[in-house]
Amino acid sequence: MTTNRYAVILAAGQGTRMKSKLYKVLHPVCGKPMVEHVVDQISTLHINETVTIIGHGADLVKTHLNGKSEFALQEEQLGTAHAVMQAESVLGNLEGTTLVVCGDTPLIKAETMEALLQHHEDQNAKATILTGYAENPTGYGRIIRNNTGLVERIVEHKDAAEEEKSVKEINTGTYCFDNKALFDALKKVSNDNVQGEYYLPDVIEILQSEGEIVSAYQTSDFGETLGVNDRVALSQAETIMKRRINEQHMRNGVTITDPNNTYIGSDVKIGRDTLVLPGTVLTGNTEIGEDAIIGPSTEIKDCVVGSRTTVKQSVAHNSSIGSDVQIGPFAHIRPESSIHDEVKIGNFVEVKKAEFGKGSKASHLSYIGDAEVGKAVNIGCGSITVNYDGKNKHLTKIEDGVFVGCNSNLVAPVTVGKGAYIAAGSTITEDVPGESLSIARARQVNKDNYVQKLNDKK
Known part of the structure; x- marks a missing residue:
C-alpha cells in the first residue's frame, strides 16, 4: 500500500547570529536562497503536501516559494515543536509519513531524504532520526542505540557521560514521523526547560516512553x-x-579548468564539451549549449546561450544569445536583448533591449539600445542609437544589409532602410531610404594660417 507523504520545513527563525537585515533562510547559497534549495529538493520526491513554517520575513519567503509550498505562520518563535504544531491545520488529521527538515540546511539531497523516508517506512517506526557521523561531535546530540540497533535515546552534549561523548553518531535535526503520532505527541511537549521553549526532539522521548519504535538512518x-x-x-x-555543482557538470561532459574559481548556480544547464574558464559566474535559469567557450571573468544570469558561442570577459543578463556568436571582451548584454546566430558583439559594446539579426556585427565601442537590427548589418566603431529624449525611449530600426559608418548617431525614432549606407560621422535624424547613402555632417572648412594668426595675437 502506498503511504501518503508530507513535508514540514522549519523556516521561521530570525537567525540573529547572521547579524543581517535579511531573513536567515533567504541568504543565498550559489545564487539561490537556502530554503529554496530545500524546497526544490523535496519537490523531486513523491510528497503529497509541503508546508513551510514562516515567521520573520514571511512575505519575502512566500514570494520566493510561490507555488512551491503551502505556508503556516509561527507568530511567536517558541521552539521547534511549537513551529511544527503550526502545520496542524493543514496536516493534523491526515494519515501518512511526515518529513521535518530545517530551512537552513541547503545541502541536504533528495536522495538522502528519500532513503530516510524509505527506512522509516520499512522499519514501521513512529519516528526516525536522520543521523550523521561526525569526527568531532562536540556540541551535537549523540544517538544512543540499543542492542537491536534501534534508538534508545538522544543525549545532548552537555548532558552526556564520558562514554556517551565518545559516540560519533549525531542528531542532524531532520526527522520522519508517523503523522498522527507526531501531532498527538506535540500536544504533550512541555516547555519546562531553561529556554522556556517547546523542542521537537522531546517528541522522540515521548514516543519512546509510550513503547513506540524509534529508528535512525545514518x-x-x-x-x-x-x-x-x-x-x-x-x-x-x-x-x-559549489564543488558539488561543478563536479556534476564535469561528470556530464563540461570542462571547468579551475573549479575553485568558477561559480555556477544550481539551476544552470550546460551542454557537453563546453569550456568554462576561471572567474566565470553563471546564475539563475541560464542554459548554455554545446561546444561553447564561456569566460574568463564572465557573468551570465538568466540567459539562453547557443552552441559554439564564445562569451569572453563580458556580462549578460536576461537575454537570448544564439549559436556561433562572439561576444566580448568587455561587452555588456543588458536585459531583453536577442542576439541571433553568427552575430559579433565586440569589445566595449553595450546592447540593451535590442535584437540583432543573423550575421550582424557591432565590433567595438558602440551603444545599441531599443533597436531592431536586421541581418548582415555592420555597425561601425563608436556608433550610437540615441534612444532617449529625456522622457521616453524610442525605437531605432536598422534593416538588413545596412552599413553604419564609424562615429554615427542614429536619433530615434528612425528607420534605416535595407542596404543603406550611413557615412562616418553622421547624425541621422530622419528615415533613410533603402539602398541610399546618407551623409549628415557639417561641411569641413579649413582656415589657412589660422594658428599663426592666433599666435601673433598672443
Whole structure:
C-alpha cells in the first residue's frame, strides 16, 4: 500500500547570529536562497503536501516559494515543536509519513531524504532520526542505540557521560514521523526547560516512553546536514555546494579548468564539451549549449546561450544569445536583448533591449539600445542609437544589409532602410531610404594660417 507523504520545513527563525537585515533562510547559497534549495529538493520526491513554517520575513519567503509550498505562520518563535504544531491545520488529521527538515540546511539531497523516508517506512517506526557521523561531535546530540540497533535515546552534549561523548553518531535535526503520532505527541511537549521553549526532539522521548519504535538512518555524507546559523557556516555551505555543482557538470561532459574559481548556480544547464574558464559566474535559469567557450571573468544570469558561442570577459543578463556568436571582451548584454546566430558583439559594446539579426556585427565601442537590427548589418566603431529624449525611449530600426559608418548617431525614432549606407560621422535624424547613402555632417572648412594668426595675437 502506498503511504501518503508530507513535508514540514522549519523556516521561521530570525537567525540573529547572521547579524543581517535579511531573513536567515533567504541568504543565498550559489545564487539561490537556502530554503529554496530545500524546497526544490523535496519537490523531486513523491510528497503529497509541503508546508513551510514562516515567521520573520514571511512575505519575502512566500514570494520566493510561490507555488512551491503551502505556508503556516509561527507568530511567536517558541521552539521547534511549537513551529511544527503550526502545520496542524493543514496536516493534523491526515494519515501518512511526515518529513521535518530545517530551512537552513541547503545541502541536504533528495536522495538522502528519500532513503530516510524509505527506512522509516520499512522499519514501521513512529519516528526516525536522520543521523550523521561526525569526527568531532562536540556540541551535537549523540544517538544512543540499543542492542537491536534501534534508538534508545538522544543525549545532548552537555548532558552526556564520558562514554556517551565518545559516540560519533549525531542528531542532524531532520526527522520522519508517523503523522498522527507526531501531532498527538506535540500536544504533550512541555516547555519546562531553561529556554522556556517547546523542542521537537522531546517528541522522540515521548514516543519512546509510550513503547513506540524509534529508528535512525545514518547519512553517508555528513556535510549535507550542515545547518547555516552564521556567515562562517554560510561560506562553508557555499564552498560545498559549489564543488558539488561543478563536479556534476564535469561528470556530464563540461570542462571547468579551475573549479575553485568558477561559480555556477544550481539551476544552470550546460551542454557537453563546453569550456568554462576561471572567474566565470553563471546564475539563475541560464542554459548554455554545446561546444561553447564561456569566460574568463564572465557573468551570465538568466540567459539562453547557443552552441559554439564564445562569451569572453563580458556580462549578460536576461537575454537570448544564439549559436556561433562572439561576444566580448568587455561587452555588456543588458536585459531583453536577442542576439541571433553568427552575430559579433565586440569589445566595449553595450546592447540593451535590442535584437540583432543573423550575421550582424557591432565590433567595438558602440551603444545599441531599443533597436531592431536586421541581418548582415555592420555597425561601425563608436556608433550610437540615441534612444532617449529625456522622457521616453524610442525605437531605432536598422534593416538588413545596412552599413553604419564609424562615429554615427542614429536619433530615434528612425528607420534605416535595407542596404543603406550611413557615412562616418553622421547624425541621422530622419528615415533613410533603402539602398541610399546618407551623409549628415557639417561641411569641413579649413582656415589657412589660422594658428599663426592666433599666435601673433598672443
